[in-house]
Amino acid sequence: MTVLNAARPSTGRTGSTVAGYPRQGANRELKKATEGYWACRMGAAGLLDTCRQLRLSRWAELAAAGLDELPSNDFSLYDHVLDTSWLLGAIPERHRAAVPDVSTAGSRLDRYFAMARGTASAEPLEMTKWFDTNYHYLVPELAPDTVFDLDPTKPLTEFAEALAAGWRTRPVIVGPISYLLLAKPTADAPEGFRPIDLLDKIIPLYGRLLTLLAEAGADWVQFDEPSLVLDQPQKILELVGNAYRTLAAVEDRPKIIIASYFDRLGEALPVLAGLPVEGLAVDVTGPAAANRDDLVRLGGLPGKRLIAGVVDGRNIWAGDLDATLSILEELAGLADQVDVGTSCSLLHVPLDVALERDLDPAFDGWFAFARQKITEVTTLRRGLVGGRPAIAAELSRNAAHRTARAASPIVGVPAVRNRVAAIVDDDCRRSSGYSQRRPAQRERLRLPELPTTTIGSFPQTSALRRARAALRRREISTEQYDEAMRSEIAEVVAEQERLGLDVLVHGEPERNDMVQYFAEQLDGFLSTQQGWVQSYGTRYVRPPIIVGDVWRPAPMTVGWATYAQSLTDRPVKGMLTGPVTMLAWSFVRDDQPQSDTAAQVALALRDEVADLEAAGIAVIQVDEPALRETLPLRRSGRAEYLDWAVRAFLLTTAGVDDRTQVHTHMCYAEFGDVLDAIIAMDADVISLEAARSKMAIVADLARAGYPNEVGPGVWDIHSPRVPPTEEIIDHLRAATASFGGRIWVNPDCGLKTRDYPEVRESLANLVAAAHEVRTTL
Numbered sequence: 172m173t174v175l176n177a178a179r180p181s182t183g184r185t186g187s188t189v190a191g192y193p194r195q196g197a198n199r200e201l202k203k204a205t206e207g208y209w210a211c212r213m214g215a216a217g218l219l220d221t222c223r224q225l226r227l228s229r230w231a232e233l234a235a236a237g238l239d240e241l242p243s244n245d246f247s248l249y250d251h252v253l254d255t256s257w258l259l260g261a262i263p264e265r266h267r268a269a270v271p272d273v274s275t276a277g278s279r280l281d282r283y284f285a286m287a288r289g290t291a292s293a294e295p296l297e298m299t300k301w302f303d304t305n306y307h308y309l310v311p312e313l314a315p316d317t318v319f320d321l322d323p324t325k326p327l328t329e330f331a332e333a334l335a336a337g338w339r340t341r342p343v344i345v346g347p348i349s350y351l352l353l354a355k356p357t358a359d360a361p362e363g364f365r366p367i368d369l370l371d372k373i374i375p376l377y378g379r380l381l382t383l384l385a386e387a388g389a390d391w392v393q394f395d396e397p398s399l400v401l402d403q404p405q406k407i408l409e410l411v412g413n414a415y416r417t418l419a420a421v422e423d424r425p426k427i428i429i430a431s432y433f434d435r436l437g438e439a440l441p442v443l444a445g446l447p448v449e450g451l452a453v454d455v456t457g458p459a460a461a462n463r464d465d466l467v468r469l470g471g472l473p474g475k476r477l478i479a480g481v482v483d484g485r486n487i488w489a490g491d492l493d494a495t496l497s498i499l500e501e502l503a504g505l506a507d508q509v510d511v512g513t514s515c516s517l518l519h520v521p522l523d524v525a526l527e528r529d530l531d532p533a534f535d536g537w538f539a540f541a542r543q544k545i546t547e548v549t550t551l552r553r554g555l556v557g558g559r560p561a562i563a564a565e566l567s568r569n570a571a572h573r574t575a576r577a578a579s580p581i582v583g584v585p586a587v588r589n590r591v592a593a594i595v596d597d598d599c600r601r602s603s604g605y606s607q608r609r610p611a612q613r614e615r616l617r618l619p620e621l622p623t624t625t626i627g628s629f630p631q632t633s634a635l636r637r638a639r640a641a642l643r644r645r646e647i648s649t650e651q652y653d654e655a656m657r658s659e660i661a662e663v664v665a666e667q668e669r670l671g672l673d674v675l676v677h678g679e680p681e682r683n684d685m686v687q688y689f690a691e692q693l694d695g696f697l698s699t700q701q702g703w704v705q706s707y708g709t710r711y712v713r714p715p716i717i718v719g720d721v722w723r724p725a726p727m728t729v730g731w732a733t734y735a736q737s738l739t740d741r742p743v744k745g746m747l748t749g750p751v752t753m754l755a756w757s758f759v760r761d762d763q764p765q766s767d768t769a770a771q772v773a774l775a776l777r778d779e780v781a782d783l784e785a786a787g788i789a790v791i792q793v794d795e796p797a798l799r800e801t802l803p804l805r806r807s808g809r810a811e812y813l814d815w816a817v818r819a820f821l822l823t824t825a826g827v828d829d830r831t832q833v834h835t836h837m838c839y840a841e842f843g844d845v846l847d848a849i850i851a852m853d854a855d856v857i858s859l860e861a862a863r864s865k866m867a868i869v870a871d872l873a874r875a876g877y878p879n880e881v882g883p884g885v886w887d888i889h890s891p892r893v894p895p896t897e898e899i900i901d902h903l904r905a906a907t908a909s910f911g912g913r914i915w916v917n918p919d920c921g922l923k924t925r926d927y928p929e930v931r932e933s934l935a936n937l938v939a940a941a942h943e944v945r946t947t948l
């Protein structure tokens with residue numbers, strides 16, 4: 172029986188859909204096939220066939236779950252922005268030259284992967300974070316003379332594939348405005364050129380694509396324009412209007428829906444609402460919740476379709492179905508057709524909570540991974556059409572689970588709460604200023620000028636991963652595993668002594684991941700076995716879940732650090748992941764402010780810092796690579812975020828003695844927005860990504876008056892290329908020109924993804940370069 176909601180009847184049609192779905196398959200088939208292809212264990216036909224099977228099974232799954240409309244072209248072999256560059260023919264000359272003949276499917280794959288990963292002769296495209304997520308996209312490189320040339324094969328093939336199997340999908344394409352705003356000028360582009368200047372050149376290609384998709388049978392096309400949630404100048408909003416009015420004028424085209432996500436549209440919303448396109452997909456969760464009121468204030472989207480992004484695609488918490496239904500009821504009257512959807516692609520969450528075999532039944536109903544979110548979407552659609560009675564069972568189950576979660580003893584641990592409440596400002600301040608700490612540390616550490624060091628990890632060899640897998644399967648004992656790790660640490664220490672590095676590391680062999688490793692040892696965090704989320708290309712992470720109050724039952728790193736220190740007279744750096752990064756790369760609880768969660772994590776880490784110090788570790792690094800990435804997208808939210816983020820870092824580190832040297836590390840460029848925060852963090856030494864931007868950050872820091880020491884990365888570890896000694900010397904000369912003797916010599920980031928031969932050679936060059944520049948300081 173269908174019961175219509177009498178209070179707020181939906182005025183039109185109501186459907187359900189999703190903005191995008193995880194690509195990798197339940198067993199990471201995509202990763203295995205792609206890496207198999209790279210290693211020549213699989214041919215092109217095999218890889219392409221695996222991809223086709225994955226796509227077909229995704230659609231089958233989504234259709235079986237009851238979605239009314241399925242997306243296509245949300246699948247990618249590597250990255251959807253790279254796919255868009257390919258679509259538009261924006262392929263740099265060096266990658267064309269690296270793979271000149273693309274007459275076969277295999278050679279087309281090779282050119283595509285050349286762009287993603289580089290070749291011996293051609294650097295890859297730069298990789299950078301996709302908005303404030305932990306997903307990386309490949310940055311398009313554009314110049315005024317870039318020649319675009321449409322290759323619609325991928326979206327057309329995928330559309331046809333699905334249609335043949337019985338599904339008329341909605342192709343999802345990165346929109347023209349966001350594509351250009353996400354791009355960067357080529358190295359030799361003239362000063363002042365901006366990729367967005369090329370808008371008029373690419374719009375005809377998008378227009379042609381619309382025609383082709385219509386001919387193929389597409390009813391709807393989705394253009395993703397997430398860049399419109401950033402603070403955009405009026406000029407860009409005008410370009411949005413021009414671009415989409417042109418596309419809307421294409422004859423015999425599919426209907427267009429423009430999607431945005433991750434934050435509120437603000438001033439872009441009325442612009443989009445006024446366009447002659449047929450629909451908008453709008454995120455109404457998290458920081459984008461304000462879009463709800465904005466839509467109401469605007470008077471809705473009369474005559475249009477609205478995909479209401481009510482199911483959060485960024486987090487793994489089972490939603491509050493009742494509250495979400497109320498939101499949908501409020502939105503239902505605002506457009507001609509209101510569909511229930513996800514806030515963004517489900518790419519950012521793991522596939523299926525049911526794959527977690529060891530999950531404690533106490534967590535039943537707490538989580539929704541991608542598959543469970545699809546069920547939320549279809550349930551909510553039934554609720555919207557049929558009213559609450561139509562989903563009464565689901566509503567009551569959901570409410571019971573939420574009550575159980577709120578009452579769980581792990582979400583409120585009195586000792587943790589009391590300790591957070593007792594934090595005072597002095598806990599977040601070193602006892603002396605840097606000018607007093609510096610001589611105390613120099614006296615203790617007796618390092619040469621321009622000391623050399625690395626960022627922490629050494630190559631994660633397959634032997635290390637195999638040992639961990641064997642331990643998990645209980646094929647080896649904990650003692651055997653620990654022994655394997657100790658022998659790796661001994662090798663890594665010996666290697667660094669041979670190379671002549673000054674401050675050593677233990678190499679992090681025992682860590683499956685720099686966040687998951689700590690999460691597994693901290694109470695309040697839950698780790699997953701199968702919760703893989705794509706980070707870039709074939710690399711995945713398993714973000715832990717912060718389920719409750721966080722505390723540290725026992726020291727986490729002290730044993731490994733002191734073992735490494737026992738092997739050498741040189742200082743060994745203790746190595747921790749900082750509180751902001753622990754949050755950024757986890758799924759964070761949604762029932763208290765992030766600042767409270769950060770303080771709990773910081774206190775746990777503060778104890779670890781104290782234990783390392785007490786064990787004689789004189790240098791302690793607290794990594795915060797994600798500090799920049801989780802900066803709110805809109806400027807209005809930034810001050811508050813930076814305030815708690817810096818405070819959490821200080822709470823972690825500020826308890827140490829003057830003679831203990833605190834390092835931090837950040838590896839994603841664009842530090843411009845966080846310079847003041849970096850200064851406020853007051854680490855004795857900060858190592859940063861700098862090689863790709865040719866040390867520009869060092870001058871920026873000097874201009875900002877950064878008073879402490881800096882280790883600008885002189886070797887870009889994202890590529891297998893060995894940096895020549897001369898090049899490192901040039902980098903160091905540039906750095907010392909603005910920072911004198913307060914420079915450290917180190918790579919850009921950890922070496923875990925690199926191989927030993929290139930690591931040895933590169934570090935030897937790095938040490939040689941430091942020696943050379945020391946003599947002329």
Ligand SMILES: Nc1nc2c(c(=O)[nH]1)N[C@@H](CNc1ccc(C(=O)N[C@@H](CCC(=O)N[C@@H](CCC(=O)N[C@@H](CCC(=O)O)C(=O)O)C(=O)O)C(=O)O)cc1)CN2
Nearest residue numbers: 305633636637639640683684685686706709710711712756
């Ligand atoms: N959380 C997080 N986010 C981050 C970074 C980061 O380091 N951590 N760095 C940046 C992104 N960089 C990244 C760099 C490398 C990998 C990466 O190498 N991921 C590995 C998995 C790492 C891992 O969890 N390893 C585990 C499990 C490995 C595994 O797959 N084991 C096999 C068996 C192992 C074998 O036989 O080889 C299995 O379970 O089936 C371990 O070492 O124990 C992969 O995709 O392959 C990910 C992100 C930004 N975001």
Ligand SMILES: [Zn+2]
Nearest residue numbers: 796838920921
């Ligand atoms: Zn790093």
